[in-house]
Amino acid sequence: MWEMIMGELDHAMQELARNFAHFLPRLLAMLIIALLGWVVAYVLKISLRGILRIAKFDKLSDNAGATQLLNKLALPSSSELLSRVVFWVVWLGFILLGVQVLGIVGLQEHIARTFLYLPRLFVALLIFFFGLVAASFFSRAVLLASVNAGSPSPGLLATLIRTIIVIFAVTMAFEQLGLAERTILIAFAIAFGALMLGLAIAFGIGGRDLAKQFLERRFSKEKQEQRQDELSPL
């Protein structure tokens, strides 16, 4: 009886040792892949940070208003943040490779799903960032053009343009993430449609006479008088 127990225990121990002997090289392989991944990711991070600094990415971010947003969220500068994101994405990729070597089925599936989501997150962030850049550029262009044309409420016009572009960028980013796609799209369509309809009603029906007078004054008589009073700069 005792011998049987000892035999089973010995068998179990041998099985464990054999399994461990099989697992150990895989674990080491995974660790090596993770270490290699860390080195590659770190080199990429440093290189990208350098390239972004040369390309004055932080200035672009300043102009877009993204830096202010990051400061409010107590996050580092745009170039640093982007370098870190790239570092983690690359390193996670290598870790996933390592996990595949380990052969743990459940864990592998979960990480793969998470990892597959990362590019979408990255693209969504990129869309949002360039949306901010575009919003800043076009709102400033509208502001300058309206100020130089002497239009009433140039600030309001610029804010309107900025808001529309930011809403558009946020909608696109959410669509990329696949979060409440329909809700966001419907909300956007309703908000944008309402705005346009409101403007159309205001100018088309409600303030038809006023709009007519305004446009006449704006583009004919007043403009002519202003041009007559204008001095030639050259």
Next chain:
Amino acid sequence: MDLLVGVPTQNNAKTVGEVVQAIRLGLLKFFPRERVVIVNPDGGSKDSTRDVIAAASINDVQRSSDLYALRTLHCISTVYDGGSGTEVALRAILAAAELLRAKACTIVSPESINITPDWIERLLRPVYRDNFDLVTPLYRRHKFDGLLLRNLVYPMTRALYAKRVREPYAVEFAFSGRLGSHLLEQQIWDQAAGGVGTEMRVTLAAIAGDFRLGQTFLGTKQHLDRGSADLVPAMRQTVGTLFWSLEPNFQLWSASRATESIPTFGAESELTAEPIRVNRKRLYQLFSSGVSELEPVLRSILSPQTLTEIQAIAKLGEDDFRYSHELWVKTAYEFAASYHKSVINRDHIIQALAPLYRGKVYTFLLENREASADEIEAHVEALCLTFERMKPYLLDLWNARE
């Protein structure tokens, strides 16, 4: 070929006929023995511009003036499309001049409605006979005309490049074949310059290349439409080009040199003072609303101290308002440094200067309401000297921002 006259056109049917006839008359009268060609690059006119040029006959000139050509007077018209109008046209004229080995060339604006045959002689003779490389025009102007030139472009160009070229942005000018060939090889055609202000780039390239400069008095500068030259495009063509030129010419302008006069044929400046209607109130409103609305933009371009000073004067009433020379020069230099640094889009920087320029013009109008021609000249001279005196400020900004 001895002489080449370039007339770039684009929908100028109303005026170009008279201009071409005046050119022909000038050539027959003053250069009867020279081999001459008129080159007309046309930017795809939709009106009858090219027909008008083709119909302008040499016989009409001879009938009206009793002058006879000793040589054939060639007139070549060609159509181009695409690219910036003035730039493509000027390149075509330069290329033609080089191909024909023209000794002296002149460009004449098709809108110069008050051109006389004398203009051709005044422009071409210094180049053809006296070996000048670039001859820029001088005009008789109203004392409140060309204020962008007198309040910014001329003083700043003079202070930085040390040459007293009164009209650095010239729509009429003459140049030697040597300068023409040099210009074709230069980076003045660089698209980074925005494809505008080619005329100004020619002047700056001639200064940078140390060519022999002269200026000649032509007569009254008359505008087709007084308000035709909108401020922002005019600023892009002149101020934008001047700011752009500072980068490739840093070695030249950063060296400290005394400003030099350049030989002048005829009067250096003639101002008229007949009463004209100017909406000063609108200028003031555009300045003060610009300063308040553009605050975030100006904050990224100007130093905090300069911005505070501008905001302070914007709060003054219309009668007490004064934009001093010092503050204006600081503003201009800070804009130039910010343009170099590209703190925001470069075209936006130029546009943001427009409301501040209106403030300076408002001050100019207030201070010179009753001023004589001499007093206006003294005023411009004082501004030029302020630009020269404060040049180290621009150098500090330039180097600090490097």
